[in-house]
Amino acid sequence: MLAAATIDSGATAWVLVSAALVAFMTPGLAFFYGGMVRSRNVLGMLMQNVFAMGLISLLWASIGFSLAFGGTGAWIGNLDFVFMKDLATIAELPGYTGDFGLIIPVLAFFGYQMMFAVITPALITGATADRMKFSAYAVLIGVWAVIVYPVVAHWVFSPNGWLFKRGALDFAGGAVVHINAGAAALAVVLVLGDRRGWPREAMPPHNLPFTILGTGILWFGWFGFNAGSALGANGLAAQALVNTHLAAATAMLSWLVVEKLRSGHATSLGAASGAVAGLVAITPCAGFVGGMAPVAIGAVAGAVCYLALRLKTKFGFDDSLDVIAVHLVGGLVGALLLGLFADTKVNALGFDGLFFGGGTGLLVDQVVASAATLAFSFGVTFVVAKILNATMGIRVSTEDELVGLDQSQHAESAYQA
Amino acid sequence: MKLITAVIKPFKIDDVKDALKSAGVQGITVSEVRGFGRQGGHTETYRGSEYQIDFVPKAKVELVVDDSNADAVIEVIRKAAATGKIGDGKIWVTNVEQVIRIRTGEQGPDAI
Numbered sequence: 001m002l003a004a005a006t007i008d009s010g011a012t013a014w015v016l017v018s019a020a021l022v023a024f025m026t027p028g029l030a031f032f033y034g035g036m037v038r039s040r041n042v043l044g045m046l047m048q049n050v051f052a053m054g055l056i057s058l059l060w061a062s063i064g065f066s067l068a069f070g071g072t073g074a075w076i077g078n079l080d081f082v083f084m085k086d087l088a089t090i091a092e093l094p095g096y097t098g099d100f101g102l103i104i105p106v107l108a109f110f111g112y113q114m115m116f117a118v119i120t121p122a123l124i125t126g127a128t129a130d131r132m133k134f135s136a137y138a139v140l141i142g143v144w145a146v147i148v149y150p151v152v153a154h155w156v157f158s159p160n161g162w163l164f165k166r167g168a169l170d171f172a173g174g175a176v177v178h179i180n181a182g183a184a185a186l187a188v189v190l191v192l193g194d195r196r197g198w199p200r201e202a203m204p205p206h207n208l209p210f211t212i213l214g215t216g217i218l219w220f221g222w223f224g225f226n227a228g229s230a231l232g233a234n235g236l237a238a239q240a241l242v243n244t245h246l247a248a249a250t251a252m253l254s255w256l257v258v259e260k261l262r263s264g265h266a267t268s269l270g271a272a273s274g275a276v277a278g279l280v281a282i283t284p285c286a287g288f289v290g291g292m293a294p295v296a297i298g299a300v301a302g303a304v305c306y307l308a309l310r311l312k313t314k315f316g317f318d319d320s321l322d323v324i325a326v327h328l329v330g331g332l333v334g335a336l337l338l339g340l341f342a343d344t345k346v347n348a349l350g351f352d353g354l355f356f357g358g359g360t361g362l363l364v365d366q367v368v369a370s371a372a373t374l375a376f377s378f379g380v381t382f383v384v385a386k387i388l389n390a391t392m393g394i395r396v397s398t399e400d401e402l403v404g405l406d407q408s409q410h411a412e413s414a415y416q417a
Numbered sequence: 418m419k420l421i422t423a424v425i426k427p428f429k430i431d432d433v434k435d436a437l438k439s440a441g442v443q444g445i446t447v448s449e450v451r452g453f454g455r456q457g458g459h460t461e462t463y464r465g466s467e468y469q470i471d472f473v474p475k476a477k478v479e480l481v482v483d484d485s486n487a488d489a490v491i492e493v494i495r496k497a498a499a500t501g502k503i504g505d506g507k508i509w510v511t512n513v514e515q516v517i518r519i520r521t522g523e524q525g526p527d528a529i
Contacts, residue, residue, distance in 0.1 A: 202468035204461060204468055205463060259465065262465065264462070267463070267464075270464065273464060306465070313466075
């Protein structure tokens with residue numbers, strides 16, 4: 001057992017760099033989505049993402065971190081760390097003892113986790129594109145960052161959380177980030193309604209080069225997201241980095257193969273989407289699987305997420321940029337496949353999955369964790385969105401929607417004629 | 418004087434410009450436009466959803482010439498813009514009442 005005061009400089013350096021890598025993912029996400037919207041809404045999309053870096057960071061420092069990682073409760077943290085109380089001086093976090101002891105300063109962990117809290121609600125913007133009031137968006141993600149994200153983070157990430165204790169695994173946020181944000185996105189879309197004209201009108205992406213650029217930034221930042229979650233500069237971080245890359249690479253190829261077979265062309269948007277689907281699916285698995293498992297996970301994720309695109313037209317909800325197909329479905333694919341591919345030879349703190357002699361125990365825990373996250377996030381977000389819609393209204397007027405978010409919400413234009 | 422307007426394939430714009438310059442034309446105006454003719458549009462596929470794109474990108478060239486040069490200029494544009502495939506575009510000619518050079522106030526053919 002490590003003494004609480006043992007701070008490893010290599011580990012600390014890697015986690016600090018990883019925090020910067022994850023911070024870079026939010027502007028990356030902004031460009032990934034920004035390229036896919038119509039030109040009159042691109043600033044609205046970029047702004048919603050960048051704005052999260054401001055608001056959510058402050059909320060995280062004020063209360064979010066404390067609700068996620070304070071105290072020893074199973075269901076939610078406490079208020080011990082509100083306004084960053086004691087974070088710079090405390091020796092260890094509740095639950096992070098023994099095998100789970102941190103070898104980095106608590107403040108480094110706080111900063112690293114802050115970047116996760118920022119990007120998670122930003123993922124919702126892809127589903128609500130082109131029609132949500134900026135003011136309502138600001139209130140929605142602010143509330144969400146206090147009453148939804150920290151709760152799920154506590155359940156899954158904190159060693160005191162009930163899902164962690166139960167044995168569910170989530171290395172870097174398959175449930176906390178992707179299932180959580182995907183379920184919330186679905187809830188908001190159901191309250192918000194479809195874009196005017198959807199699905200009759202063509203709404204093609206206005207700048208796919210932005211989307212490819214954003215994909216590159218996301219892929220790059222994801223090494224901090226997943227390999228940084230080892231919270232050390234060690235073999236496990238290397239394993240997570242390799243897994244992350246192989247899953248993204250394979251998912252890109254598998255998406256393209258299915259796309260080519262089903263619709264005739266391998267598209268650049270397909271390559272970008274497939275890579276992100278693979279990154280999402282490997283997120284929970286990154287530090288628990290090894291060998292060729294990431295290739296299998298990526299292959300399944302690319303194909304399944306492509307096929308999941310049809311859900312929105314089948315069920316008639318305008319998930320504009322496919323947050324549900326890529327993040328919710330991709331997160332579920334990763335969480336469930338971890339129940340098959342987890343290997344304690346890769347990480348002794350994990351459990352063996354079905355294919356590695358662990359039986360169905362882990363798979364059941366993964367199902368429970370995924371279902372609990374999905375149900376909680378969807379339910380609470382739906383109620384919050386309904387209340388906001390009844391009070392301030394969450395959708396822009398028809399005229400504002402036709403003019404575009406850039407002009408109607410921000411009094412700007414991205415492209416001067 | 419005639420206004421000659423040509424809507425052509427965008428990648429032919431440089432060929433048309435060079436041919437007109439060689440023929441002694443002093444100036445043209447070009448713009449990026451979209452439209453459809455007999456060529457129709459095309460389909461694009463984004464994440465498995467096919468969209469019909471009805472308006473095809475085209476380049477529009479406009480220039481005013483003296484009556485005596487009109488037929489020759491039209492032929493220069495037609496030759497330079499032609500690929501022989503559908504969608505090569507159109508040229509049309511309209512009468513122009515007056516042309517004025519802003520700097521000097523010259524009028525008529527002198528201002529061309």
